[in-house]
Amino acid sequence: MRYVIAGNSVATVAAIEAIRKRDDKGEIVVISPEPRTAYCRPLITYHLAGQVSSDRLSYKQESFYEARGVRVLYNKALEGLEPEKGRVVLTGGEKLEYDRLLLAIGATPFIPPIEGVKGPGVHPFTSIDHMEAVEAHLKDWKEVVVVGAGMIGMKTAEALHMRGVKVTIVELLEKILPIVLDDASSAWAQEALEKAGVDYVLGDSVVAVERDGRGDVKGVTLKSGAFIPCQGVIVAVGVRPNVAPLEGSGIDINKGVLVDDRMETNLENVFAAGDVVEAYDLILGAKRPIQLWPLAYRQGLIAGANMAGGKKRYVGGFPINSVGFFDFKVASAGLSTVEPGVEESFEVKVFEDKERGIYRKVVVGNNRLMGFIILNDICRAGVYSGLIWSRMDVSLFKDALVEDMSMPEACRLSAHGLEPWSFESMRDFRRMGWSLFPRSYRKHFTAMPSRIEEVCAFESEVCTI
Amino acid sequence: MGCRLCEVACAVEHSKTKDPVAAFLEEDWEPFSHTVVEMIGPVSFSLSCRHCDEPYCVEACISGALRVEDDGRVVIYEEVCVACGMCVVSCPWGAIKPRKRDGVVKAAKCDLCPDREVPACVAACPNRALNFDTALGPGLEKVEEEEIIEG
Numbered sequence A: 001m002r003y004v005i006a007g008n009s010v011a012t013v014a015a016i017e018a019i020r021k022r023d024d025k026g027e028i029v030v031i032s033p034e035p036r037t038a039y040c041r042p043l044i045t046y047h048l049a050g051q052v053s054s055d056r057l058s059y060k061q062e063s064f065y066e067a068r069g070v071r072v073l074y075n076k077a078l079e080g081l082e083p084e085k086g087r088v089v090l091t092g093g094e095k096l097e098y099d100r101l102l103l104a105i106g107a108t109p110f111i112p113p114i115e116g117v118k119g120p121g122v123h124p125f126t127s128i129d130h131m132e133a134v135e136a137h138l139k140d141w142k143e144v145v146v147v148g149a150g151m152i153g154m155k156t157a158e159a160l161h162m163r164g165v166k167v168t169i170v171e172l173l174e175k176i177l178p179i180v181l182d183d184a185s186s187a188w189a190q191e192a193l194e195k196a197g198v199d200y201v202l203g204d205s206v207v208a209v210e211r212d213g214r215g216d217v218k219g220v221t222l223k224s225g226a227f228i229p230c231q232g233v234i235v236a237v238g239v240r241p242n243v244a245p246l247e248g249s250g251i252d253i254n255k256g257v258l259v260d261d262r263m264e265t266n267l268e269n270v271f272a273a274g275d276v277v278e279a280y281d282l283i284l285g286a287k288r289p290i291q292l293w294p295l296a297y298r299q300g301l302i303a304g305a306n307m308a309g310g311k312k313r314y315v316g317g318f319p320i321n322s323v324g325f326f327d328f329k330v331a332s333a334g335l336s337t338v339e340p341g342v343e344e345s346f347e348v349k350v351f352e353d354k355e356r357g358i359y360r361k362v363v364v365g366n367n368r369l370m371g372f373i374i375l376n377d378i379c380r381a382g383v384y385s386g387l388i389w390s391r392m393d394v395s396l397f398k399d400a401l402v403e404d405m406s407m408p409e410a411c412r413l414s415a416h417g418l419e420p421w422s423f424e425s426m427r428d429f430r431r432m433g434w435s436l437f438p439r440s441y442r443k444h445f446t447a448m449p450s451r452i453e454e455v456c457a458f459e460s461e462v463c464t465i
Numbered sequence B: 001m002g003c004r005l006c007e008v009a010c011a012v013e014h015s016k017t018k019d020p021v022a023a024f025l026e027e028d029w030e031p032f033s034h035t036v037v038e039m040i041g042p043v044s045f046s047l048s049c050r051h052c053d054e055p056y057c058v059e060a061c062i063s064g065a066l067r068v069e070d071d072g073r074v075v076i077y078e079e080v081c082v083a084c085g086m087c088v089v090s091c092p093w094g095a096i097k098p099r100k101r102d103g104v105v106k107a108a109k110c111d112l113c114p115d116r117e118v119p120a121c122v123a124a125c126p127n128r129a130l131n132f133d134t135a136l137g138p139g140l141e142k143v144e145e146e147e148i149i150e151g
């Protein structure tokens, strides 16, 4: 059995672990265009800021691959897929046969078609190579424009600011972290930016990168006509699943590679995981790409297990995020902002106390927690994620969720509202985890998988997948 | 009971001197317990890391600071942690918290007391409500700390 894994990042690492749990003999070959072991992609901004040394960037060392008998082909990329022959085409035309193939080739940064965007001084920021290129420029860059106020844009802006560069952030939408934050919480972020002395322009976009006679960047022109002088531009307007090498292979692609709940594609023996896929979103109830680290890990683990003959199902995922910059910290998950037009379907509760620095918002739909935003004190944010996974009925303690969220609050209210140990309430408690039960109750549940989402998948009437 | 002795025991065990009096006299010491007793009315329970089989926190950790050890313990290598908070939002029990020590923030969670045989919280519980119990999962040893309520 030969397992071929294209890509060498977190999804790959998880898949290797999962394969080796079930099959310690099969040959594993990893295709890695980057000449290094798997590294912590999100840490590149921390490295640029000088907070993390280069030896801490690697996620797994050489020894990880050696101990598991994994062969890594460095400096080779997947260039094509020939499913009918069961083989992949690598850089240089070399062909490699597979019994099981995992596509974990991640995403590529999207570069919008702006005038003058091609050429020196304009960089995306998603890999060590990009980081090194930016690092090399730092001595000549006094001013930089960061296009896009998403997570990568904000983290990069913070890093550049810490390196003494004057940063201006330009965002098309009217918010900082537009996908995550709502207007009110974005105002908190804006305040933090102002305090740090970072300029930002919201609701405007870059229409041209202006260059001098030698081709070097001298500034950007915005749609509003404004001109911002700068020597460098960071483009961080999002990433797209890296599907280019798969075109023409007959694989189902929408925005990303479509996978089922086993992380298998429409092609036999071809699996996919991580940023490249479009998998089930537990909250939206539809497939879409969610490009985050924990999901890439989970998907890699499930793909790996199924490639090696296991039977693991992906019950779906939802965005879970925690990001901090310029003294601003936000934890969020699921559906954290409700788009205009569908407000009636949701109940949104907000608790804001500027003085004490508290902002908590929850989105409740059908009496289930759908998403949340918590600023600054994120201490018990995990409990909210637990509530989303568990799909527990929160109708009895909706207000407590934002005002003073604690587990006992939840338990007391539901214990009062429902018969304490009756079957119904037990089921709800169980979704919250059997850890709440006395020993005698516990034994009923220990036979079940320990992950909440798997437990709730049993309850097919609640989670229809 | 809600006596919260487990919290005290945990905070003391994770102080520098491991002595309650000395610990309180230590200047920069801010008591920090990994376990939290949640109380309301007659019901209380002590909530701490469950050392999951497939831990959400380990999957979420963007720096590789959280790992599952061979014996099933889920531990955090503080020197690697960048305090991003991904694990904090991911743990469905809320069992990981950011902890500020000597001016540096790192994620902190139950480590099952590496210096003792039985975790301090378990040893401290006067009601024997906290048990320490290792269950065998499929092919994997699962260490799990169990504890219960009522009364």
Ligand SMILES: Cc1cc2nc3c(=O)[nH]c(=O)nc-3n(C[C@H](O)[C@H](O)[C@H](O)COP(=O)(O)OP(=O)(O)OC[C@H]3O[C@@H](n4cnc5c(N)ncnc54)[C@H](O)[C@@H]3O)c2cc1C
Residues within 6 Å of the ligand: A006, A007, A008, A009, A010, A011, A012, A031, A032, A033, A034, A041, A042, A043, A044, A045, A076, A077, A078, A079, A104, A105, A106, A107, A125, A126, A127, A151, A152, A155, A242, A245, A273, A274, A275, A276, A291, A292, A293, A294, A296, A320, A321, A322, A323, B062, B084, B086
């Ligand atoms: C700056 C930054 C900050 C981030 N911060 C966070 C955060 O705080 N929290 C969070 O949850 N997520 C964060 N992310 C997202 C997270 O890094 C990704 O979701 C995660 O890395 C996805 O992992 P992956 O395994 O899908 O592949 P990727 O990490 O995208 O890697 C893709 C792999 O495929 C390889 N590859 C590419 N093309 C080919 C080819 N043709 N053939 C073979 N191999 C190929 C690449 O070399 C690479 O090894 C951040 C991302 C960036 C860039």
Ligand code: SF4
Residues within 6 Å of the ligand: B048, B049, B050, B051, B052, B055, B056, B057, B058, B074, B090, B091, B092, B093, B094, B095, B096, B109
């Ligand atoms: S911190 Fe949370 S997710 Fe991690 S092992 Fe403990 S209980 Fe599980």
Ligand code: SF4
Residues within 6 Å of the ligand: B060, B061, B062, B063, B064, B065, B066, B076, B080, B081, B082, B083, B084, B085, B086, B087, B088, B106, B107
């Ligand atoms: S806070 Fe530390 S331990 Fe937690 S996910 Fe981030 S780096 Fe990992």
